[in-house]
Amino acid sequence: MNFIEEVKWRGMLHNIMPGTEEILKEKNVAAYVGIDPTADSLHIGHLVGVMLLKHFQIAGHQPIALVGGATGMIGDPSGKSAERNLLTIETIRHNQEKIKTQLAKFLDFSEDKENKALMVNNYDWMSKFSFLDFIRDVGKHISVNYMIAKDSVKKRMNSSDDKDAEGLSFTEFSYQLVQGYDFLHLYKEHNCKLQMGGSDQWGNITTGTELIRRMLQGKAYALTSPLITKADGGKFGKTEKGNIWLDPEKTSPYEFYQFWINTSDADAEKYLKIFTVLNKEEIENLVNEHNEAPHTRILQKTLAEKLTTMVHGKDAYDTSVSASQILFGKGTKENLQSLDEKTFNDIFSGVPHFNINKNSLEEGINIFDLLAEQTQVFKSKGEIRRLIKDKGLSLNMEKFTNPDEPVKSEHLINDKYLVIRQGKKKYSIIITE
RNA sequence: GGGGGGAUUCCGGAGCGGUCAAACGGGGCAGACUGUAAAUCUGUUGGCAUAGCCUUCGGAGGUUCGAAUCCUCCUCCCCCCA
Numbered sequence: 001m002n003f004i005e006e007v008k009w010r011g012m013l014h015n016i017m018p019g020t021e022e023i024l025k026e027k028n029v030a031a032y033v034g035i036d037p038t039a040d041s042l043h044i045g046h047l048v049g050v051m052l053l054k055h056f057q058i059a060g061h062q063p064i065a066l067v068g069g070a071t072g073m074i075g076d077p078s079g080k081s082a083e084r085n086l087l088t089i090e091t092i093r094h095n096q097e098k099i100k101t102q103l104a105k106f107l108d109f110s111e112d113k114e115n116k117a118l119m120v121n122n123y124d125w126m127s128k129f130s131f132l133d134f135i136r137d138v139g140k141h142i143s144v145n146y147m148i149a150k151d152s153v154k155k156r157m158n159s160s161d162d163k164d165a166e167g168l169s170f171t172e173f174s175y176q177l178v179q180g181y182d183f184l185h186l187y188k189e190h191n192c193k194l195q196m197g198g199s200d201q202w203g204n205i206t207t208g209t210e211l212i213r214r215m216l217q218g219k220a221y222a223l224t225s226p227l228i229t230k231a232d233g234g235k236f237g238k239t240e241k242g243n244i245w246l247d248p249e250k251t252s253p254y255e256f257y258q259f260w261i262n263t264s265d266a267d268a269e270k271y272l273k274i275f276t277v278l279n280k281e282e283i284e285n286l287v288n289e290h291n292e293a294p295h296t297r298i299l300q301k302t303l304a305e306k307l308t309t310m311v312h313g314k315d316a317y318d319t320s321v322s323a324s325q326i327l328f329g330k331g332t333k334e335n336l337q338s339l340d341e342k343t344f345n346d347i348f349s350g351v352p353h354f355n356i357n358k359n360s361l362e363e364g365i366n367i368f369d370l371l372a373e374q375t376q377v378f379k380s381k382g383e384i385r386r387l388i389k390d391k392g393l394s395l396n397m398e399k400f401t402n403p404d405e406p407v408k409s410e411h412l413i414n415d416k417y418l419v420i421r422q423g424k425k426k427y428s429i430i431i432t433e
Numbered sequence: 434g435g436g437g438g439g440a441u442u443c444c445g446g447a448g449c450g451g452u453c454a455a456a457c458g459g460g461g462c463a464g465a466c467u468g469u470a471a472a473u474c475u476g477u478u479g480g481c482a483u484a485g486c487c488u489u490c491g492g493a494g495g496u497u498c499g500a501a502u503c504c505u506c507c508u509c510c511c512c513c514c515a
Contacts, residue, residue, distance in 0.1 A: 264470045
């Protein structure tokens with residue numbers, strides 16, 4: 001199956017420039033996706049672009065990940081209503097390194113591979129460009145009329161249409177030109193004929209193809225993916241805690257696994273197509289299986305398995321599964337007590353920890369002081385009071401219903417831990433020392 | 434430069450001298466139902482204390498027994514005219 005057909009059935013194709021499919025009939029074509037190094041980790045929102053590259057490489061072509069060191073210093077106005085904060089070069093370099101390690105989990109960078117993945121940083125060529133040279137050699141070829149016709153710019157210019165819009169600085173206005181030049185540079189240096197990205201990048205990409213046409217009389221192509229949505233209209237990839245990161249320090253493997261497990265039925269098939277490399281038949285079988293027995297949540301489990309294994313490895317996946325079984329299965333106090341320390345720590349490694357002095361429990365401590373003062377499990381005592389009233393608080397897997405009941409040393413699991421649960425899903429543990 | 438409108442609790446948005454911790458909707462949280470899904474229903478959603486108290490309605494002052502509500506000044510936003 002060729003690349004275009006592949007992304008098409010996966011629902012990853014939004015817009016494509018005529019001729020793209022033909023050019024991809026050639027062997028080993030290069031294409032790139034830009035990644036902003038705004039943090040030192042990718043988050044799952046980046047994964048669509050990464051998967052585009054992965055499928056591209058699987059199809060026998062060469063994927064290039066462009067880290068936007070230069071563009072990251074500017075800030076893409078697309079889809080944003082306010083000016084962006086700027087990054088320093090040190091930060092960008094640091095971020096680039098971390099991101100490359102993560103990309104290596106998806107793309108094959110090995111030297112001996114004919115279509116090995118590449119990673120480049122546009123800071124490396126843009127930083128050598130003087131302002132004068134840039135506006136003379138590049139700016140000359142694109143008219144302002146062309147640039148302001150782009151949606152991303154237009155939206156920010158008509159601030160009256162959108163009361164949140166802030167206008168845009170010259171810096172942001174220049175963004176598309178700088179990105180366009182990236183494409184031109186890769187076209188020249190790596191014979192890169194295609195740029196891919198989210199549908200919000202269409203305008204920026206076409207500035208690049210236009211620049212290539214005018215400056216080099218070359219022909220370059222564009223392909224975009226739809227922005228990922230959730231069936232309930234919420235933002236994909238966010239939880240109340242923010243982004244889901246690939247970095248285990250930022251999002252623990254357990255939380256990562258839980259994110260995918262919690263995918264709604266309405267989204268699961270779509271996500272399987274986008275985020276895994278399972279083929280059409282495999283996914284169809286899973287969907288059938290799911291329809292037979294929805295409660296087994298085979299789609300969510302497969303999603304979580306594939307993604308967690310890919311990003312964090314088999315061991316982390318296994319731990320996440322067993323942790324989830326204890327935490328969401330018919331976990332009881334006895335289960336908790338039967339765990340050895342090592343297993344206990346593994347299971348709760350992804351759960352917020354709070355420390356407390358062991359002596360505080362000798363006399364018994366009331367639940368409010370314990371959870372809102374000695375520790376910050378909850379923000380206020382009122383919140384705890386409400387939770388208890390609503391039957392939403394558990395201590396060591398047992399409902400905590402009496403606000404006057406003191407917490408004592410006897411409650412400790414393994415003479416050391418308290419497991420606090422809010423509602424069904426949110427756990428915290430308190431460690432005495 | 435002239436004229437007008439506005440800033441309210443997470444968001445939107447009522448309130449226009451006491452009965453306002455502040456309607457209503459959204460969101461959040463919890464419960465029921467389930468499948469750690471969706472939908473639905475119920476409760477809850479400033480803080481502290483078990484009917485009370487304390488801090489909130491852009492900022493600073495003032496009037497009043499009493500203000501989110503009235504007055505003055507300030508800051509910021511929007512609209513119309515030049």
